[in-house]
Amino acid sequence: MDFTHHALKIRKLHIKFKCSEKSQIDILSDFILGSNSRIPGGLKRGKVDVGDFKAPEIEIQVQAIDNTKLDYADDEWFVSIQPAQSPGTTLSDVPDNWSVCYISGRAKRAILSVPGFPEPLPRSDCSRPQQYKIIETPGKGMGMFATRDIEYGELILTERPLLVFPVADRYMWNLTYPEHLTIDQIQQVQLNQKEKLMETLVDQMPKENQEAYKKLANCHPEDGSGPLHGILRTNDFCIRDYYEPKIPGYPEAITLYGGTFKDISRINHSCRPNACRAWDSPTFSLHLRASRPIKKGQEITLSYISDGVDPTVERQRQLASYGFTCTCEACSNPEISDPRSKQIKELLKPTVFMINPMMLGLLDPAVGNGLGMDKALLESSSSLGMASGTTQMSEEKKMKKKKKKKKGKGPPGPGVENVDDMSNMAEQVGQNTIEPALKDLKLSEEEGLTGELSSSLGMALGTSGTQMSEETKKKKKKGKGKGKGPPGPGVENVDDIFNMAKQVRQNMIEPTLRGLKLLEEEGFTGAIWYGDLLERVLNGYTMMALYSREMDREAIKWYQKSEKYKKLFKSARNAKWREEKEREERSKTKDKEMSNDDEEYKKLVDEMNKKMFAMQPRLGA
Numbered sequence: 122m123d124f125t126h127h128a129l130k131i132r133k134l135h136i137k138f139k140c141s142e143k144s145q146i147d148i149l150s151d152f153i154l155g156s157n158s159r160i161p162g163g164l165k166r167g168k169v170d171v172g173d174f175k176a177p178e179i180e181i182q183v184q185a186i187d188n189t190k191l192d193y194a195d196d197e198w199f200v201s202i203q204p205a206q207s208p209g210t211t212l213s214d215v216p217d218n219w220s221v222c223y224i225s226g227r228a229k230r231a232i233l234s235v236p237g238f239p240e241p242l243p244r245s246d247c248s249r250p251q252q253y254k255i256i257e258t259p260g261k262g263m264g265m266f267a268t269r270d271i272e273y274g275e276l277i278l279t280e281r282p283l284l285v286f287p288v289a290d291r292y293m294w295n296l297t298y299p300e301h302l303t304i305d306q307i308q309q310v311q312l313n314q315k316e317k318l319m320e321t322l323v324d325q326m327p328k329e330n331q332e333a334y335k336k337l338a339n340c341h342p343e344d345g346s347g348p349l350h351g352i353l354r355t356n357d358f359c360i361r362d363y364y365e366p367k368i369p370g371y372p373e374a375i376t377l378y379g380g381t382f383k384d385i386s387r388i389n390h391s392c393r394p395n396a397c398r399a400w401d402s403p404t405f406s407l408h409l410r411a412s413r414p415i416k417k418g419q420e421i422t423l424s425y426i427s428d429g430v431d432p433t434v435e436r437q438r439q440l441a442s443y444g445f446t447c448t449c450e451a452c453s454n455p456e457i458s459d460p461r462s463k464q465i466k467e468l469l470k471p472t473v474f475m476i477n478p479m480m481l482g483l484l485d486p487a488v489g490n491g492l493g494m495d496k497a498l499l500e501s502s503s504s505l506g507m508a509s510g511t512t513q514m515s516e517e518k519k520m521k522k523k524k525k526k527k528k529g530k531g532p533p534g535p536g537v538e539n540v541d542d543m544s545n546m547a548e549q550v551g552q553n554t555i556e557p558a559l560k561d562l563k564l565s566e567e568e569g570l571t572g573e574l575s576s577s578l579g580m581a582l583g584t585s586g587t588q589m590s591e592e593t594k595k596k597k598k599k600g601k602g603k604g605k606g607p608p609g610p611g612v613e614n615v616d617d618i619f620n621m622a623k624q625v626r627q628n629m630i631e632p633t634l635r636g637l638k639l640l641e642e643e644g645f646t647g648a649i650w651y652g653d654l655l656e657r658v659l660n661g662y663t664m665m666a667l668y669s670r671e672m673d674r675e676a677i678k679w680y681q682k683s684e685k686y687k688k689l690f691k692s693a694r695n696a697k698w699r700e701e702k703e704r705e706e707r708s709k710t711k712d713k714e715m716s717n718d719d720e721e722y723k724k725l726v727d728e729m730n731k732k733m734f735a736m737q738p739r740l741g742a
């Protein structure tokens with residue numbers, strides 16, 4: 122696992138810290154190792170001479186059997202076999218295999234705390250032939266190929282790792298080295314120590330696993346890594362369920378563990394992969410599924426990098442430590458894929474609609490607060506006069522807003538960089554979209570054009586027929602002028618709902634559909650963000666369905682699509698404790714980024730939906 126994006130930081134600290142400041146240097150050496158292997162020639166920099174310095178022996182506890190013992194310190198490190206096996210067990214006794222794990226007390230407790238652990242691996246369907254074979258592929262070494270057509274979402278393989286190892290080996294951080302050693306020498310000493318550790322780990326594997334491990338590819342044969350450690354660095358895939366505490370200023374990735382696999386580690390990279398992986402805690406295995414339909418004979422690929430929508434040059438830089446130049450369809454046609462990726466990135470940013478529930482006064486800000494919504498976001502809404510106290514907008518704020526009203530230009534696009542942008546956008550949408558739209562809608566109503574408006578809305582949404590039944594229209598017409606009192610907190614009248622629907626379509630559904638189309642064109646149907654966007658469209662149509670029953674069809678269609686996508690990952694069950702821990706950490710660090718698959722966001726939408734339901738009788742829907 123290599124992390125170049127921190128190279129600059131490392132270099133700075135590299136100079137700043139002296140060798141005596143051990144823990145800092147040792148933390149960094151993991152990064153230096155990563156960055157060195159990405160600079161030209163880094164993979165071939167050779168072994169560093171450490172003179173006659175003899176590294177202290179590392180004492181490693183091996184805990185092969187005792188799985189009942191859990192009273193370890195969080196940061197106690199040892200080798201553990203998972204799922205535990207009695208002495209003398211062979212692979213023919215346990216065809217599901219087992220893993221040699223170098224883990225902390227905290228991680229062991231996490232592994233064993235999973236309900237049902239260890240479940241057996243799902244048995245493959247004997248009536249269908251195995252979907253893959255591993256063969257030599259020109260220019261890439263070995264690779265995995267489909268032996269029959271594989272459908273989108275189909276489970277290709279579940280596999281327990283041969284080895285589980287932390288991304289950053291914290292054990293090393295406590296070791297001390299004499300001051301005369303340079304950083305490069307300390308790093309080499311650590312690499313030597315790591316290789317020794319790897320020897321102990323591989324020794325614990327059954328013979329067949331040892332052989333399989335040693336046969337895996339090694340793209341670090343000449344950068345000072347020993348052969349077993351080089352294999353680990355080439356082949357491990359992140360396991361997100363077990364993790365170590367975050368270190369301020371360092372990426373989340375170094376808190377994780379990685380798994381090295383006999384078969385899955387044979388899968389080559391593509392920036393536009395056709396498979397995706399997810400860890401399943403109860404079976405202690407990685408699930409591999411097709412994220413696109415795969416034809417018989419086609420290579421099965423995964424992405425080794427997290428952000429496939431980065432430009433080609435950036436992706437190639439991230440992949441440099443693996444020692445190959447990617448030739449996937451995106452890398453081969455950057456002139457087509459880069460502009461598309463750029464567009465996708467824009468569309469993936471949180472949309473202004475995420476704060477519209479408050480802008481439209483549908484959500485009591487106190488609820489947003491209670492749901493743990495980002496404080497800055499609430500403040501940004503409050504700068505619009507929408508999130509203070511129980512009233513939706515103070516008179517003072519309304520005045521301020523009116524004063525500002527003439528400034529803004531046309532409605533903003535869906536892209537926002539940060540909370541400040543959101544605040545600005547919200548302000549602009551308030552000034553340029555909502556208020557004029559409300560005015561227009563009022564005029565339309567006065568002119569008796571309500572029905573036309575609703576059908577044009579329906580047409581814009583691309584559904585057949587009118588969106589509002591004749592009966593509803595009549596009811597609405599009858600209601601017109603009558604009940605101007607707010608049907609929900611801050612909702613002045615039925616016009617708001619029309620406007621809301623318009624906003625949902627313009628700011629949420631349309632840009633998201635554009636994003637989905639681009640993702641599909643780029644073959645990103647297994648990416649996390651594809652799921653995010655599916656959910657966004659679903660949320661949009663769900664809101665619309667509240668306005669018009671005919672939108673149900675669309676909502677159902679997108680619900681089905683979203684569920685199908687979720688199967689790619691959700692069939693793999695993750696350890697609950699991790700989600701809880703993450704939530705805890707998020708609220709601690711007051712993470713400013715609002716992600717639309719956040720639980721909080723869903724609660725927010727639920728809350729808004731409830732309020733809209735409460736309004737339905739007034740709409741006659």
Ligand SMILES: C[S@@+](CC[C@H](N)C(=O)[O-])C[C@H]1O[C@@H](n2cnc3c(N)ncnc32)[C@H](O)[C@@H]1O
Pocket residue numbers: 260261262263264337338339340355356386387388389390391443444445446447448449
């Ligand atoms: C995890 S291994 C994949 C399996 C490997 N090809 C083998 O022979 O076992 C990663 C290594 O495979 C090779 N590789 C992976 N994806 C590749 C690609 N798209 N083009 C060329 N080589 C690739 C690189 O040498 C890389 O370091």
